[in-house]
Amino acid sequence: MITTKLPDIRTDFPLLCQTSGDLAPIAYLDNAATTQKPQVVIDAMHHFYLHNNANVHRGVYGLAVAATQAYEAVRDKVCRFLNAADRREIVFTKGTTESINLVAQSLGDEVLKPGDEVLITAMEHHSNLIPWQMLCKRIGARLRVIPMDDRGALKLENLSDLLNDRTRILAMVHISNSLGTINPVKKIIQKAREKGILVLVDGAQSVAHLPVDVQDLDCDFFVCSGHKLFGPTGVGVLYGKKSWLERMQPYQYGGEMIKTVSFERSEFADLPHKFEAGTPNIAGVVGLGAAIDYIETIGRPAICYYLANLAEYALHQLREIDGLTIVGNAPSRSCIFSFTMEGIHPHDVATILDQQGVAVRAGHHCTEPVMDFFGIPGTIRASFALYNIKDEVDRLVAGLREAQHIFS
Amino acid sequence: MSELSNLYQQTILRHNKSPYHYGRPETSDVVLEAYNPLCGDKYKIYLDVVEDRIDKAYFFGYGCAISKASTSVLVQRLEGKKLSAILELCQHFLESLVRENADIAEDEELAAFSAARQFPGRLKCASLSWDSLIEYLEISEE
Ligand SMILES: Cc1ncc(COP(=O)(O)O)c(C=O)c1O
Numbered sequence A: 001m002i003t004t005k006l007p008d009i010r011t012d013f014p015l016l017c018q019t020s021g022d023l024a025p026i027a028y029l030d031n032a033a034t035t036q037k038p039q040v041v042i043d044a045m046h047h048f049y050l051h052n053n054a055n056v057h058r059g060v061y062g063l064a065v066a067a068t069q070a071y072e073a074v075r076d077k078v079c080r081f082l083n084a085a086d087r088r089e090i091v092f093t094k095g096t097t098e099s100i101n102l103v104a105q106s107l108g109d110e111v112l113k114p115g116d117e118v119l120i121t122a123m124e125h126h127s128n129l130i131p132w133q134m135l136c137k138r139i140g141a142r143l144r145v146i147p148m149d150d151r152g153a154l155k156l157e158n159l160s161d162l163l164n165d166r167t168r169i170l171a172m173v174h175i176s177n178s179l180g181t182i183n184p185v186k187k188i189i190q191k192a193r194e195k196g197i198l199v200l201v202d203g204a205q206s207v208a209h210l211p212v213d214v215q216d217l218d219c220d221f222f223v224c225s226g227h228k229l230f231g232p233t234g235v236g237v238l239y240g241k242k243s244w245l246e247r248m249q250p251y252q253y254g255g256e257m258i259k260t261v262s263f264e265r266s267e268f269a270d271l272p273h274k275f276e277a278g279t280p281n282i283a284g285v286v287g288l289g290a291a292i293d294y295i296e297t298i299g300r301p302a303i304c305y306y307l308a309n310l311a312e313y314a315l316h317q318l319r320e321i322d323g324l325t326i327v328g329n330a331p332s333r334s335c336i337f338s339f340t341m342e343g344i345h346p347h348d349v350a351t352i353l354d355q356q357g358v359a360v361r362a363g364h365h366c367t368e369p370v371m372d373f374f375g376i377p378g379t380i381r382a383s384f385a386l387y388n389i390k391d392e393v394d395r396l397v398a399g400l401r402e403a404q405h406i407f408s
Numbered sequence B: 001m002s003e004l005s006n007l008y009q010q011t012i013l014r015h016n017k018s019p020y021h022y023g024r025p026e027t028s029d030v031v032l033e034a035y036n037p038l039c040g041d042k043y044k045i046y047l048d049v050v051e052d053r054i055d056k057a058y059f060f061g062y063g064c065a066i067s068k069a070s071t072s073v074l075v076q077r078l079e080g081k082k083l084s085a086i087l088e089l090c091q092h093f094l095e096s097l098v099r100e101n102a103d104i105a106e107d108e109e110l111a112a113f114s115a116a117r118q119f120p121g122r123l124k125c126a127s128l129s130w131d132s133l134i135e136y137l138e139i140s141e142e
Helices: A039-052 A062-081 A096-111 A130-139 A185-194 A242-247 A282-298 A300-319 A346-355 A368-374 A390-406 B002-007 B010-017 B065-076 B083-096 B108-118 B120-141
Strands: A090-093 A117-121 A142-146 A167-173 A198-202 A221-225 A236-240 A258-261 A266-268 A324-327 A336-341 A361-363 A379-383 B030-036 B041-050 B053-062
Touching (some): A039 A282, A096 A236, A117 A130, A130 A142, A185 A198, A236 A242, A336 A346, A346 A361, A346 A390, B010 B065, B053 B065, B065 B120
Parallel strands (some): A117 A142
Antiparallel strands (some): A336 A379, B030 B041
């Protein structure tokens, strides 16, 4: 059953229950940057180090087998979570950034020639912009951009021109981390498919909020970070279609990614190990597994529904504030809100909110071209996750009014 | 809230609202840039230097209330002063952002920024323009 209420899950997150003196617990509204961790994730990592710690894929002794099983079980879990067709299509990385760099470096030379085009959108995070920019520079290819309108929605009228005979790769963000826009990735992927263009979807912001089915999306690559998914930092995922991962060169060379090595030549391991050189973040992967279990116990449809309601409430409350301008008003939006306040710099707003126990982000959010587009140096950003409640929206609004009062 | 009203106190709010010599002069001897790439705050400081004194000072740019006010009070204190005295003032001011500085503590306007000590994330806002000026003065001293 889907309701506007989630079970009382705040108590699952120790940090959110922490108080100091007579101050209220923190209203943590910087979830687009990273999420808090539930006790089950902390426990899983703790348990791994206490009872199962050994290196993976090497030992014959029981402990190493247990560690390997724990690690590989998470690959199955991620495979199911993203609905990938094959567990070998799941590569563990250290995060979204590394996943994108891996694809740009290992695939780039394979498919790009001078004069070819790589297409991104106007709202990419720097991590889905610079790797392609550098690749294009190196190959002599051209980086092109799907524009957006002043609501922060992609302008798709000329998409067929942008997806042309020269286009080889399309890399786009699923949910914008600075505008909250949910892009119609499935529709765009269909268009790209018709022309045989490779597609990478940056799902850093979407996996925690939307049910993701990579086969249904039909993207070639999907990338995300564990830490935005209630898991630990330092672990992320690259999903890639097997046919592509097989063609790609390894990203890094070393242990764990080889079959045989001599001084003359080396033969690389099969998927996915070919892309997992060196000792991986084993405990991190175990923590990610626990995070996925946690999300699945609550259920992504329920999370999605709850957040849509919270977003509607937040939007309504923010619009009530005179002098506040929401940056990013796309018709399809998530629970990330960027805004500016007349006459008050975002950093001053963030400091004043901080003093009232409300944590928000201020700045360009690693999307400088987006800020340039809107002609602003930065925004205040409040981003919500499943543990946030209406009371925290109210605390945000009260804090913003206090900022206006101080600066009046 | 008391800590907070400490940072955003009247001196700072006043200078933020009506900064001193805020504008771009048509000509100037020296143009300094104070830029914090982490937050995007950026000011140009325009100086006319006559012999070993600063004759005229203006500034223009964009940033938060703390950086704007701190640039404003800085610019206000430059005109007519000797470069060596300015260098000393800058050093005292920057010290006051880290620990008590007797000279600054007596100066109500400059002391307002000492509150930034409680806000480590905002210290750079208070020191931004002063850092740039010190760099310039130290280079010109050599
Ligand atoms: C849309 C988007 N892409 C990429 C990233 C980079 O993720 P990470 O820093 O975990 O590699 C982020 C995180 O800020 C993001 O929001």
